[in-house]
Amino acid sequence: MVLGAQLYTLREYAKTPETLADTLARVAEIGYPSVQVSGTCAYEAEWLDEQLKKNGLVCAATHFSPEKIRETPEETAAFHNRFGCKNIGIGSMPGGLNGDDDYNRFVREFKPAAQRIAALGSRFLYHNHYHEFVRSADGKLYIEKMAADFSPTELGFILDTYWVQYAGGDPARWIRKLSGRVKCVHLKDMAYENGQRRAPVGSGNMNFEAIIAACADAGSEFLLVEQDECYGENPFACLKKSYLYLKSLGLD
Numbered sequence: 001m002v003l004g005a006q007l008y009t010l011r012e013y014a015k016t017p018e019t020l021a022d023t024l025a026r027v028a029e030i031g032y033p034s035v036q037v038s039g040t041c042a043y044e045a046e047w048l049d050e051q052l053k054k055n056g057l058v059c060a061a062t063h064f065s066p067e068k069i070r071e072t073p074e075e076t077a078a079f080h081n082r083f084g085c086k087n088i089g090i091g092s093m094p095g096g097l098n099g100d101d102d103y104n105r106f107v108r109e110f111k112p113a114a115q116r117i118a119a120l121g122s123r124f125l126y127h128n129h130y131h132e133f134v135r136s137a138d139g140k141l142y143i144e145k146m147a148a149d150f151s152p153t154e155l156g157f158i159l160d161t162y163w164v165q166y167a168g169g170d171p172a173r174w175i176r177k178l179s180g181r182v183k184c185v186h187l188k189d190m191a192y193e194n195g196q197r198r199a200p201v202g203s204g205n206m207n208f209e210a211i212i213a214a215c216a217d218a219g220s221e222f223l224l225v226e227q228d229e230c231y232g233e234n235p236f237a238c239l240k241k242s243y244l245y246l247k248s249l250g251l252d
Helices: 007-013 017-030 045-054 066-071 073-081 100-119 142-149 161-166 171-177 208-218 235-248
Strands: 002-006 034-037 058-063 087-090 123-127 156-160 184-187 189-192 196-199 222-225
Touching: 002 007, 002 058, 002 235, 007 017, 007 034, 007 235, 017 045, 017 235, 034 222, 045 058, 058 222, 066 073, 066 087, 066 100, 073 087, 073 100, 087 156, 100 123, 100 142, 156 161, 156 171, 161 171, 161 184, 161 189, 171 208, 184 208, 208 235, 222 235
Parallel strands: 002 034, 002 222, 034 058, 058 087, 087 123, 123 156, 156 184, 184 222
Antiparallel strands: 189 196
């Protein structure tokens, strides 16, 4: 399994091509061999490919425009291929997930694109929050419905371990339950300090040894560190803390 940095953590340092280029260099300097490109400025595929290669990085996945995925899946897959990325993700359900109507619209609108992306040799991945662990009208969790309504080749998950735990789930159990469909997993810790807080991996209360063991069992390829709120601490320092902890567990 390959460690990576989710660039959404560093979004304030990736608002222009110049700052994004510098951010990629700093991530590589910490030691991360891969990144997820999310929350950054717009970029040309060839430019990103050049910057990745320059810094010895690979792109594990993106969070990409849902509209482009839905409307132009062929162009979307070709765009990603130009910087060597097969995992095409979205960060949440477009328009929100507030009930069965939203869910059914998502299936109707994105299943054809997901099928086309799969046929082209790429993967469509969905990143969860807590909404997917709400029960639908038929009593099933929405994440269970997604796994049933899309085949494993049509839809995988960027499973966010923090949000699974936030929703009351066991991240290791869900990783195993979605085995084969969790090629990318988001790691961020949950701590309590005058309220619930996101924290560098290894500095909170989540059981990451069990989570990482489950990732190995489930065939995960990329373990991506994300900390979308650093509470005034430098996000590069937070990513380094996470990296050093995960490296201490034998990952790199």
